[in-house]
Amino acid sequence: MKYSTLAAILALLFISNNTLAQNLSPKVIGEMSKWKVNQFNFGLGIDSDNYTSMSLTDLLVFAKDPHQMQRDLSMFNEEATTFTAGVALYTSASFSPLNRMTGKYKTDQELQIGIGLHSPKEAMISYKNEQLDSSIVFCNLHGEVTFEAAYLKRHIWNEKFHWYYGLGMNAGTSFGNEMMIISGAYFEPGAHPSTQESEETNVETFQAKHVLYSRVYIPYGLHYQVSNHWTMGLDFRYGIGMQSIQGEKTN
Secondary structure (H helix, E strand, O other), rough: OOOEEEEEEEEEEEEEOOOOOOOOOHHHHHHOOOOEEEEEEEEEEEEEEEEOOHHHHHHHHOOOOOOHHHOOOOOEEEEEEOOOEEEEEEEEEEEEEEOOOOOOOOOOOEEEEEEEEEEEEEEEEEEOOOOOOOEEEEEEEEEEEEEEEEEEEEEEOOOEEEEEEEEEEEEEEEEEEEEEEEEEEOOOOOOOHHOHHHHOOEEEEEEEEEEEEEEEEEEEEEEEOOOOOOEEEEEEEEEEEEEEOOOOOOO
């Protein structure tokens, strides 16, 4: 399962402190904190999970009782969706490490620790028959809370532009888990079942299992220094992840 995120940073509060003396004694350096809060980050963006494959068998693994969702699909053609996406809200704090040799904090490196709140993403398999003007759609929906950490290397260009890259990881837990079967009229390939008229659809909901995620990714981005205490910019990340459904194998 590949994982990627585009996060458009709304605001970054940057706190700088350059009051360290040029020459500090080893005793003073030894008493200094190993990390200093460098900035607070807030971001709003879109994140997606891309499955290498998706089938009805894969999807029904999410259901607490797959037998409740059995339907006669012999007259239908399958259309699988391997891409899920949702809105994400991020907040984190960044910490600069202390250079024990100089007694100064490294402004070109930082450890970023935070959390993310992700809106429900929809894994979906559709079955359609155009001649019968009929469709049956199987869905799994759940949101996610992630706990994230990344180590970044930062660079400054032309004093105003900050760009970075690094290595990160997160762990996530799902909420609002549910399965759905949407029965309705035929809809075009690639279209979402929500394009159907509401009076033409019948929605059934079922209980779904809890899901855990873990991901490793490469974060990178570009920010612009708006003022002494604010920057705005874009963050990206791309990586690979694992999905563990309660009582099932890891994907």
